[in-house]
Amino acid sequence: MAYSDKVVDHFNNPRNMGSFSKDEEGVGTGMVGAPECGDVMKLQIKVQNDRIVDAKFKTFGCGSAIASSSLATEWLKGKTIEEAEQIKNTDIVQELNLPPVKIHCSVLAEDAIKAALADYQKKAGSKTGTGSAQ
Amino acid sequence: MKLPIFLDNHSTTPMDPRVLEAMLPYFIEKFGNAASRNHAFGWEAEEAVEQARKHIAKLINADAKEIVFTSGATESDNLALKGVLEMYREKGTHIITSSTEHRAVLDTAKSLEAKGLATVTYLPVDKYGMVNPDDVRSAITDKTILISVMLANNEIGTINPVAEIGKIAKAKGVLFHCDATQGVGKIPVDVQAMGIDLMSFSAHKIYGPKGVGALYVRKKNPRVRLVPQMDGGGHERGMRSGTLPVPLIVGFGKACELCGVEMATEAPRIAAMRDRLQAAIMNALEESYLNGHPTERLPGNLNISFAYVEGESLLMGMKDIALSSGSACTSATLEPSYVLRALGVGTELAHSSIRFGLGRFNTDEEIDYAIKKVIEVVTRLREMSPLYEMAKEGIDLKSVQWAAH
Numbered sequence: 001m002a003y004s005d006k007v008v009d010h011f012n013n014p015r016n017m018g019s020f021s022k023d024e025e026g027v028g029t030g031m032v033g034a035p036e037c038g039d040v041m042k043l044q045i046k047v048q049n050d051r052i053v054d055a056k057f058k059t060f061g062c063g064s065a066i067a068s069s070s071l072a073t074e075w076l077k078g079k080t081i082e083e084a085e086q087i088k089n090t091d092i093v094q095e096l097n098l099p100p101v102k103i104h105c106s107v108l109a110e111d112a113i114k115a116a117l118a119d120y121q122k123k124a125g126s127k128t129g130t131g132s133a134q
Numbered sequence: 135m136k137l138p139i140f141l142d143n144h145s146t147t148p149m150d151p152r153v154l155e156a157m158l159p160y161f162i163e164k165f166g167n168a169a170s171r172n173h174a175f176g177w178e179a180e181e182a183v184e185q186a187r188k189h190i191a192k193l194i195n196a197d198a199k200e201i202v203f204t205s206g207a208t209e210s211d212n213l214a215l216k217g218v219l220e221m222y223r224e225k226g227t228h229i230i231t232s233s234t235e236h237r238a239v240l241d242t243a244k245s246l247e248a249k250g251l252a253t254v255t256y257l258p259v260d261k262y263g264m265v266n267p268d269d270v271r272s273a274i275t276d277k278t279i280l281i282s283v284m285l286a287n288n289e290i291g292t293i294n295p296v297a298e299i300g301k302i303a304k305a306k307g308v309l310f311h312c313d314a315t316q317g318v319g320k321i322p323v324d325v326q327a328m329g330i331d332l333m334s335f336s337a338h339k340i341y342g343p344k345g346v347g348a349l350y351v352r353k354k355n356p357r358v359r360l361v362p363q364m365d366g367g368g369h370e371r372g373m374r375s376g377t378l379p380v381p382l383i384v385g386f387g388k389a390c391e392l393c394g395v396e397m398a399t400e401a402p403r404i405a406a407m408r409d410r411l412q413a414a415i416m417n418a419l420e421e422s423y424l425n426g427h428p429t430e431r432l433p434g435n436l437n438i439s440f441a442y443v444e445g446e447s448l449l450m451g452m453k454d455i456a457l458s459s460g461s462a463c464t465s466a467t468l469e470p471s472y473v474l475r476a477l478g479v480g481t482e483l484a485h486s487s488i489r490f491g492l493g494r495f496n497t498d499e500e501i502d503y504a505i506k507k508v509i510e511v512v513t514r515l516r517e518m519s520p521l522y523e524m525a526k527e528g529i530d531l532k533s534v535q536w537a538a539h
Contacts, residue, residue: 017518034536035482038444042520058520062446
């Protein structure tokens with residue numbers, strides 16, 4: 001299978017690869033997938049004043065999974081929580097030109113975004129007691 | 135050194151230039167139909183085919199008359215299983231095979247099962263991928279007519295105790311088919327000593343052309359008969375009709391001749407390169423696991439799982455080296471290798487496997503490059519892997535509740 005140039009670029013030059021400490025203030029962590037399925041994504045966001053100021057990922061998976069999560073971190077940076085919630089897997093499919101067999105990689109990336117947002121909101125909610133915006 | 139490097143010699147091999155040279159006259163100059171009995175063009179073609187048949191038979195210690203040409207090993211497997219079943223239907227309909235056979239055998243068996251023409255026993259293999267002859271013996275019933283066990287596995291290279299299985303088959307009066315596609319030309323094969331009644335193999339795995347293979351069909355003790363699966367002009371003793379592809383057969387013959395002459399020096403040379411590759415990679419990378427038998431293995435085979443990294447991403451990171459992976463992502467089914475699963479390799483490690491297939495034309499320089507590249511890419515992808523990070527933090531990955539999707 002031939003990969004799109006964008007997938008190859010993200011694979012060779014992953015953006016925002018790495019980790020934040022899970023306990024750090026304002027950090028939300030989403031971990032989705034399973035090793036036996038062949039892909040696990042960890043996506044983290046760092047939020048200040050309702051805006052995502054930084055994002056990081058680590059991914060076990062094929063090139064398309066790595067590219068999907070790398071792209072997700074790029075898109076997340078600078079977005080508000082509400083804007084981040086709007087990111088759809090189909091946007092990722094389109095941007096990376098993923099073939100049908102790789103659509104599940106984009107679904108996983110969307111799940112990882114949602115999980116990271118939910119984790120952040122849970123942490124923020126339990127600290128401030130204001131509840132989440134969901 | 136030229137890139138990309140070809141380390142996928144189980145999938146196919148480049149043709150040996152000496153094979154091409156032998157074939158060339160049979161396209162334009164000597165183009166006759168080997169079945170034309172009445173003119174020089176036909177005689178010339180027939181002579182070339184018979185010469186090739188002799189070289190092929192010699193490599194496996196058979197008689198030239200026992201070689202039936204086919205389009206390749208897949209057709210040979212189909213002809214062996216379906217042809218025997220149809221011919222001996224009244225004697226029995228039970229087939230014994232193993233769970234790590236090539237799809238050409240497994241899917242043929244499944245298709246016979248689905249049509250209600252056969253019952254099939256799929257024997258398990260041990261952790262090295264080897265069939266236990268005792269399991270074969272105890273699976274035999276009075277309805278068993280065929281045992282089909284491969285010589286060497288295409289993914290992990292494990293060599294089965296074929297001679298022992300042949301002995302059991304003979305003692306029980308059951309026919310023994312062996313898919314020897316990966317073994318012929320690489321390791322000594324002797325259909326007499328191994329007690330093989332039918333054997334599939336093909337040219338393109340041994341530096342010959344694609345599109346031609348053979349089924350060895352025993353003529354004596356016992357005389358094996360088959361119902362042809364291709365009807366027509368009655369070629370190949372009636373077992374496989376169709377005009378013989380003379381240039382391909384000439385190439386197949388030359389390829390077998392070369393293997394026969396060179397195997398004794400070639401196999402140790404390839405095995406030495408393979409051993410060097412294996413030692414260098416496994417010494418440098420913790421948690422890399424060998425799949426397949428440590429010693430009873432094809433000289434050119436090396437299959438390793440690299441924990442915490444996914445196979446397809448490994449291949450992508452080494453795109454100037456042609457390799458194969460047991461990862462789901464390299465197939466359309468999203469299921470990882472059934473061969474590795476049959477060995478008891480965990481699904482996650484099956485996703486992390488890479489198959490190296492070394493062959494005649496690989497060089498030490500290429501192996502050096504591969505060693506460097508594999509270490510570099512596995513290290514980079516582990517840095518990127520959340521699983522590796524968790525393992526380093528001391529988290530037992532098996533204790534984690536994963537949200538399977």
